[in-house]
Amino acid sequence: GEDVEQSLFLSVREGDSSVINCTYTDSSSTYLYWYKQEPGAGLQLLTYIFSNMDMKQDQRLTVLLNKKDKHLSLRIADTQTGDSAIYFCAESVFSGGYNKLIFGAGTRLAVHP
């Protein structure tokens, strides 16, 4: 079945790099997404990667995709207090006749001084 797994918590020091990991099960996923949710808000798309790519970099964000292991990671360089949020990994799958997104449970990132 479809499943996306993430660790629930990550704590880092301000200025360090954060790495949030995600594993997924559907090898036919076309796109994989990272969303950010700040307290009391909806989800905001951070970045995405197409399944035929290994890496995508966007300013402080680096996404790595290992299709063989079905592993996706998000690296945030020079982590700031404003990066404290919940980060959701999601994969695009075709199921029940429709494309849909499957979300992980979210990783709560806490940035401390």
Added chain:
Amino acid sequence: DVKVTQSSRYLVKRTGEKVFLECVQDMDHENMFWYRQDPGLGLRLIYFSYDVKMKEKGDIPEGYSVSREKKERFSLILESASTNQTSMYLCASNRDPPGNEQYFGPGTRLTVT
């Protein structure tokens, strides 16, 4: 900018009441989605709609119904609210295909007492 709005940020209802949650998007998106978000469970799809008057069950449709009379508006209905429906409800929309990036509203935190 895509805008997805939800009718209420916070709602408190009594057990057995009928509850309407409204969602409006302004980007002429074909697809609209309702999720509920619970700690440690991530986002779970309740219903989605790929066209006016069309609806499809998601992963947890029990106890909910939906209505899409106009393209820009997607309503979630709790026919008889129960305490286990206390949750954060998130609406999202996107253009075809449904596996594309989704744009989220700010969420409605519903408490059923």
